Amino acid sequence: MGVNVGAEEVRQEDQDTAWSETDEDLNLTRIYYDEEQTDTHEAEILLEVGGAGGAPTLLAYATDIPLIVTTLCQGVQLRHWIHSQPPYMNITSFLDLAKEVATNLRDIHYTDVIHNDIKDDNILVYFTDGRPKINIIDFGLSTKIGSPVYFIYNTPEVYYRFSWYAPEVFYGKTTNYRSDVYSLGVLFYKILQVLSKEKCLTFQPPLDLLNLLDHMTH
Structure with a gap:
């Protein structure tokens, strides 16, 4: 699940809350949070792709919670x-x-x-x-x-x-x-x-x- 964020709180129903602040240098404006996806499969794939084909670039991910942070793809x-x-x-x-x-x-x-x-x-x-x-x-x-x-x-x-x-x-x-x-x-x-x-x-x-x-x- 992707969520666009700026310097604001992101809340999804009764789930945990995530915070982020847009970084213009990194274009850090997208967070993925999915309770059903607890492994790091997509993060590992994004590392392999490395932004090829206009794919989002992986910036960070967590191993204890299902969280991936990537660059925001326009369009x-x-x-x-x-x-x-x-x-x-x-x-x-x-x-x-x-x-x-x-x-x-x-x-x-x-x-x-x-x-x-x-x-x-x-x-x-x-x-x-x-x-x-x-x-x-x-x-x-x-x-x-x-x-x-x-x-x-x-x-x-x-x-x-x-x-x-x-x-x-x-x-x-x-x-x-x-x-x-x-x-x-x-x-x-x-x-x-x-x-x-x-x-x-x-x-x-x-x-x-x-x-x-x-x-x-x-």
């Missing part, structure tokens, strides 16, 4: 950004975005980390000089290449809800770069679905491609 979730677009988007704009996502994911893979949860909620979009830039976040399900994923909710009903997961993620098997590429394909397909439906794009994907991807994701 809005891709899911919200897509629906905020004006009623026109050309193929070049989409390809610029797709290339940026793929490039950042490649940079994460260079650290031998597999994200395992590439979806529109875990991608933040912002712009620099009119061009899209992205940050990839949420490494709670990430693993080192060749390691199995801890995922226990592998029922058909759940798989339909989490259709962006590669099959090996869903079944808790070992994953590799191709697992993230699978999720990336689902992500791009869903973006094209939304933008085409809302007539934001000036082109339609080939029908055979749409049929293939629809078959893969349902």
Whole structure:
């Protein structure tokens, strides 16, 4: 769970209270606190990634309580950004975005980390000089290449809800770069679905491609 903080108290229902003060040099403005996650898995993964792909940089974490402190990644979730677009988007704009996502994911893979949860909620979009830039976040399900994923909710009903997961993620098997590429394909397909439906794009994907991807994701 991420909480934006400044020089203020952060209270979550009856849970413990956390304090933080924004440090402009470190951009220390994000705290993760999750009572259900008591190990240091995500912190260790963030250390391995080291900010690659626009991932948040780990600043501190606790071993006695589930607490992670990272830099704040700028941008809005891709899911919200897509629906905020004006009623026109050309193929070049989409390809610029797709290339940026793929490039950042490649940079994460260079650290031998597999994200395992590439979806529109875990991608933040912002712009620099009119061009899209992205940050990839949420490494709670990430693993080192060749390691199995801890995922226990592998029922058909759940798989339909989490259709962006590669099959090996869903079944808790070992994953590799191709697992993230699978999720990336689902992500791009869903973006094209939304933008085409809302007539934001000036082109339609080939029908055979749409049929293939629809078959893969349902």
